[in-house]
Amino acid sequence: MKRVLAALLLLGMAPLARADAAVAVTGADPGPASLPSDPAAPNELYLEVTVNAESTGLILRFTQVGKGLRSSVANLQQLGLAPARLVAPGQAEVALDAIPGLSYEYDAARQSVSLQVADDLRAPYRISARTAAQTPPSRVTPGAVLNYEAYAELGRTRRAAIFNDVRYFNDSGVFSNTGTVNLGADQRKYMRFDTFWSHADPETLQTWQVGDLISSSLSWSRAVRVGGVQWRKNFQLRPDLLTFPVASVDGTALVPSSLSLYVNGVQQYAASVPSGPFVLNQVAGINGAGQATLITRDALGRSVTTVLPLYVDTRMLAGGLSDYSVEAGAVRRDYGRRLFGYERQLVASASVRHGVSDSFTFEGHAELAAGLYQAGAGALLRLGQAGVLNGSLSASAGRSRGVQLGTGYQYMGPRFSVDVQSVRASAGFGDLASRDGSPVVRAADRFTVSLPLPAGSSISSSYISYRTPGAPPSKLATVGYSATLLHGLFFNASLFQDLRHREKRGFYFGLSMAFDNNLSLSVNSSRQNGESGRSVSAQRAADFGGGFGWNLQAGTAGGNAYRQAQVEYLGNDGRVSARTQSSSMGNASSLGAAGALVLMDGHVEAARQVGNGFALVSTGGVGNIPVLHENRQIGVTGRGGYLLVPNLNPYGNNQISIATDELDVDARVPVSNVNVVPQHLAGVLADFPIERYSAATVIVQDAQGKPLATGLPVLHLQSGKQTVVGFDGIVFVDDLLEQNQLQVGEGDSACTVRFAYVRPAAGGLPVIGPLRCAGVAASAGAGH
Secondary structure (H helix, E strand, O other), rough: OOOHHHHHHHHHHHHHOOOHHOOOOOOOOHHHHHHOOOOOOEEEEEEEEEEEEEEEOOOOOOEEEEEEEEEHHHHHHHOOHHHHHOOOOOOOEEEEEHOOOEEEEEOOOOEEEEEOOHHHEEOOEEOOOOOOOOOOOOEEEEEEEEEEEEEEEEEEEEEEEEEEEEEEOOOOEEEEEEEEEEEEOOEEEEEEEEEEEEEEEEEEOOEEEEEEOOOOOOOOOOOOEEEEEEEEEEEHHHHOOOOOOOOEEEEEEEEOEEEEEOOOOOOEEEEOOOOOEEEEEOOOOOOOOEEEEEEEEOOOOOOOEEEEEEEEEEEEOOOHHHHHHEEEEEEOOOOOOOOOOOOOEEEEEEEEEEEEEEEEEEEEEEEOOOOHHHHHHHHEEEOEEEEEEEEEEEEEEEEEOEEEEEEEEEEEEEOOOEEEEEEOOOOOOOOHHHOOOOOOOEEEEEEEEEEEEOOOEEEEEEEEEEEEOOOOEEEEEEEEEEOHHHEEEEEEEEEEEOOOOOOOOOEEEEEEEOOOOOOEEEEEEEEEOOOEEHHHHHHHEEOOOOEEEEEEEEEOOEEEEEEEEEEEEOOOOEEEEEEEEEEEEEEEEEEEEEEEEEEEOOEEEEOOOOEEEEEEOOOOOOOOOEEEOOOOOEOOOOOOOEEOOOOOOOOOOEEEEEOOOOOOOEEOOOEEEEEEEOOOOEEEEOOOOOOOOEEEOOOOOOOOOOOOOOOOEEEEEOOEEEEEOOHHEEEOOOOOEEEHHHOOOOOOEEEEEEEEEOOOOOOOOOOOEEEEEEEHHHHHHHOO
């Protein structure tokens, strides 16, 4: 069909395109007279195109000049050729003979052209190895939450403490205040921790925070607590975004093939690719050195395997990506001891990171205060597959004059890993943290080697040395070993030795095992500073959906024997616990409770403690409905039809659903599964409107008491809805009112039925009738 269309276009359209090239028709068969009389004149052709022996399904326009063909750049781009790789990409039309790497065969009889194209001329087919779906925009439902955790100690020493986290959130942002109330025989005190307002914009990945905050820092700088304002880039607003450099794998498929990607022997991705070059982007799944294996397999089972080494370091930024933070305010002192301990003088700091390329990340940091000026720069350089070098240089001026130099190297591989870091600071170097009373470390060295062993075990060794003003220098050597034994038995051990004080040494040995029913057992032994300790414990965590949990522990610490027992209950409204402990120093008991009160949707709901994101499930006032989070039941709605789902991923996908198996038969559930995307520290309403049918089964008969004919049209006059008569005169009618009227049939044979409807108190769909349909002819019933 395509060839016929091409011939018709050639014979019918080409001669009409240019009058000077047309052949006069005098009644004789024109035959090949559609060709121009002048061989040098251009001739317009519409040809069926194949590329590398594969049909494209396209009929495109070409121009024949002499024996050569020309094509527009737009046509070549439609065939998969990259315009930038052509000889003259800026021209409107290109001679096919002038393109290196391209050859063709023109078949005039079939009106087709077959192109042979080299891979370097074709635009590669691009696919991503990450199949994460785009996260919908985040939402917030205005409301407030009070997180609380209460602790009461009984016995000789009676005291209580109540931690509180108060938040208010709406579309403009989140206000948060945290603190603790301490109640005891000798004190009644409230201690405020952090108070701030924050606003995040997922579109620009920017976050503003006003109030208490922690200043930005890099691996070679230090952070301080500040009361002020902060403006920063926040990649947490896009959990689906990979900020570190990831590999791309390219290849060529001679024919359409299936593609499989394996990273370190584990399949990460599978897809289908067309013939020609392809590029597989965002190959991740590892941190450190690894190996990617790419296998393409065609329909005949022939496969091509490509092996490519990889190295991924999550500390680096992808090329072209930037991260920054700027803050200004007053340094906060005596955190946790004073309500408002802010300096009068203002300070400022800023940090920036930029991925110059996938192999080079630049870092910068600056601090400013009265009498202190500090700035520094650093970099991370990836050495191909051989690891990453890092270095930094900082200088301070003003009252504290000095420099700080840091350097390091890290390699993480399947056979071994090495991490070496060293920092040196001169005696006069200072920063904002040193003004807060935290001295600068003058020298610090760390050297760590890790070796993975067979059967899921590993061994590591570290050397740590540091020197701080006002404290004796320290040098430590550690060795650690861990292994997963049979049936999920986990063993870990560690040894340490102070190289400056030979008598200071210690060890730790631990053995633990977890079972399927949330039960776990552990035994450990340790010794440090000449004192030994041993313990054995058994615990069962409460189920995710709620229930009881317990913990039993016995052992010795510092020569004192102790025994401890704890029981807790986790429910929809929170968690309560009780603990008792006995030792040679006496007995003690305590009670605890933790939960939250949430105000949303005009309703106050008692719930478990909420984390960075949460959702309030509403089932339209219907209680006792099971609610599932990621297919795990977390609880059931209360009598008011509400349940709070805590600890969701902010700005990420969170699947919440309800179980509808136990609903009454007259229940209508338009939506049973939703994806909620809450904002940071805020909540969102997950609405599942459960409605009840106002419906009934009506049995309709004719005047003789016989069922009406099957298939007769039925009209509910009050709602306008239409249906038909079923077997035995049964009619199902929805949207009923207290008084209803049905019209059955059409024209002269139509009849009507009137009836009253009362919703059953116990739910369900009532059966009404049988009812006589007024106006039905006797013959109609007899005919049935």
